[in-house]
Amino acid sequence: MKNALFIVGMISILLVSSSVSYYYIFFLPAKQQESLELQKEKFEHQKALEEEEKRNKTKKEQDALAEKRRQELAEDLAEVKRQQDFDNCLSRAYENYNANWLSACQAQNEYYKKMNEITEKQNKQFEELTGIPHDNSNLYEYQKIDENCKLPTEKADKLGKDLEDSKDECIEYYKLGL
Numbered sequence: 756m757k758n759a760l761f762i763v764g765m766i767s768i769l770l771v772s773s774s775v776s777y778y779y780i781f782f783l784p785a786k787q788q789e790s791l792e793l794q795k796e797k798f799e800h801q802k803a804l805e806e807e808e809k810r811n812k813t814k815k816e817q818d819a820l821a822e823k824r825r826q827e828l829a830e831d832l833a834e835v836k837r838q839q840d841f842d843n844c845l846s847r848a849y850e851n852y853n854a855n856w857l858s859a860c861q862a863q864n865e866y867y868k869k870m871n872e873i874t875e876k877q878n879k880q881f882e883e884l885t886g887i888p889h890d891n892s893n894l895y896e897y898q899k900i901d902e903n904c905k906l907p908t909e910k911a912d913k914l915g916k917d918l919e920d921s922k923d924e925c926i927e928y929y930k931l932g933l
Contacts, residue, residue, distance in 0.1 A: 841929040848921035855914050860904035 878889040906914070 837929060837932060841925055844925035844928060845922060848918060848925060851921065852914060852918040855917065856904075856906070859906050859910055859914065863904070863906065 881887070882889050
């Protein structure tokens with residue numbers, strides 16, 4: 756019985772030492788490996804989240820910057836359009852001024868033509884009645900119809916004032932942003 760107890764004790768010691776060995780050699784390292792892998796996964800997941808957050812932040816910043824650039828470009832285009840509209844307005848003002856000037860010159864020449872016809876007719880009648888030849892030195896001179904034709908001061912001043920008024924309107928529209 757002593758032997759049997761000895762053998763049972765040895766088997767018990769062997770089983771306990773095998774269990775302890777199994778625990779320290781297989782179970783504990785596997786558990787630690789599992790724990791390390793879990794920590795590694797958590798770390799990688801956290802790192803991925805941080806990178807994603809960084810990318811999102813960078814994307815948001817890029818989107819914000821792109822939006823800011825779009826707005827600046829839109830503002831620049833609006834300003835260019837305003838400037839172009841202003842230039843077009845001034846061009847129309849000068850075109851109208853020149854057209855009105857030429858029209859006034861044309862009207863003046865037509866007036867001179869009618870007055871010369873009347874004067875020539877009167878001179879011819881005078882010559883027929885008196886027999887004295889009459890020169891036509893008192894006839895109006897026709898002018899070349901261009902921007903250099905001379906108009907009466909009152910008419911030229913009115914056209915100049917109309918031009919200034921048109922330019923002032925252009926400036927007012929430009930200031931208002933219309």
